[in-house]
Amino acid sequence: MTEQNQDLPDADSYDPAASSLAGQVDQSVMAELLSIRSSIDNIDATLVFLLAERFKATQKVGFLKAAHKLPAGDPGRETAQIARLRRLAEEAHLDPAFAEKFLNFIIGEVIRHHEAIAEDHQAAENNGATASRPVLSTPAPSTAVDA
Secondary structure (H helix, E strand, C coil), X not given: CCCCCCCCCCHHHCCCCCCCCXXXXXXXXXXXXXXXXXXXXXXXXXXXXXXXXXXXXXXXXXXXXXXXXXXXXXXXXXXXHHHHXXXXXXXXXXXXHHHHHHHHHHHHHHHHHHHHHHHHHHHHHHHHHCCCCXXXXXXXXXXXXCC
């Protein structure tokens, strides 16, 4: 689970017109800036929802891997995905190095979450196989992503 930054306002108090530049620039410039920022806000919201959908889908991969005792990482797929996204980034005029860093971050999270799912799955199997032994703690639910 991600820690929340306590210094940030909650989503309900978000002011899309918040700016340190208010009163320092021409009103027409500020209006154009806020219009562009509104599009950026919409894109950011879309990214969050897309990532959430990706995580939901890839969580299933983590459970499938755990059930079949497959490794959390798949270096062949990861290499292919990085090459693919670098090509797509170039076509989209996005810095391929940035795209690779972003994907590597996601892959790291994927592997970390898949390892946690595998540990939870193994603990559940062990607890089921040795029902007479008391359960010391319940494994925390995990989410997973897969590159």
